[in-house]
Amino acid sequence: MKKLSLALLPLMAAMTSAQAESAFDPEGQYLLGDWGGKRTEFAQQGVKFEANLLTDTAYLAEGGRNAGADPLTSAQLWLGTQLDMEKLAGWNGVTVRAVATARQGQSTSVRDLQDSNAPQMANVQGTYGRGNQKSRLSELSIEKQFKDQGLSIKAGRLGLGMDFNVMACDFASTAFCAAQMGKWQGNIWMNTPVAQWGARVKQQLNPELAVQVGVYEFNPDNGLGYGEDQGWSLDTDNADGVTIPAEVIWTPKSFVNGLPGSYRVGGMYNTADDVANQKDIATGEGKNRTYAGWLAVEQQLTSTGQGGQGLHSFANFTWHDRDTNKVDNSQQIGLKYIGLVDSQPNDILGLGVNRVHVNDRIHNPNFDASAEYNVELNYSYNATKWLMLRPNAQYVINPGSSNNVDNALTLGLTTRIIF
16 A cells, blocks of 8 residues: 555645535535635646545345354545646646555455355445455546547546446445446456556547447456555556457437436457467367447436436346356346435435346356346435445345355445545
């Protein structure tokens, strides 16, 4: 954590100088307030800061392998800066962004729920994984907007799910959060907090239709995070081909019941050819490619007349190369109601159901169920603009697509503090 601490000294100094009367304001946007007006001043000059802490606590109430054990907590600290270079240096349409993350904690899925011979494919705690107890440089990018042409070009250290297969994250389970491609083909597609060298070009064809394509280095080292320095390594020593995603994005302003939605259709192709990174899952023969596709939908269904308040639906479907991937398809559907109670217009009641199917080309007796199913019911309570509490109940059917352990019921609490 030494590099992270040194890099953030100026930010922490600014935070600690916050005016006492502005910090912890229940009507304020940030826990630490406006730093005596400095935060607003920085933003007006083109410098914005981000800082939040997300925690997931889960208790295995029934089933699994070790029901009734003490609950476990995992957490992610997120620290970022966005620089408007047009304001700072006169670079028209240029934005620079840097993000550092650090994850810590333990997983109830790993310790108590799953069988080690058939690990749960989702995780009941979204902040677990990808190098826990390590810090990472999760983004270092520059983006140029050609506004008159509707063109955007971004390059640097990026996570694939930042731009492709994007969806909202209002759940605790990884089965319902962020780009699903990174969940079911995670050996190739690496979401944040992992970053890799890459570039993305996006063309806005009209106000509702856009297309984009990216090229990202594939380097298995990026996903390891075993050493403190690995998450900060910028080298390409073990790079093995590239990952190329492409996507069509339709965001109608008025579709179902005259309400807005988002529809994403895309595909991915990877060229890694080292047998250690890519091989036939049945024969072990080296392969020099893999592919996958997705359809991601978010659609508002009803409205109370107050912005986004009302019933929303979401769905995400993925398909994967049966030659090279453990999962060959997944489906996810759900509903969210925003502003169920008038006094809490931003609270969210959410229900999601997910199915993950193991490729039947894998001849492993532990995968004796057709699929793993994940169900989550939660309520996101926004006590203030800077404090969110999300109690949740999850039910996992056939963990790891196996009958080795019983179906599992977990109870959990997610918290988010925006500093």
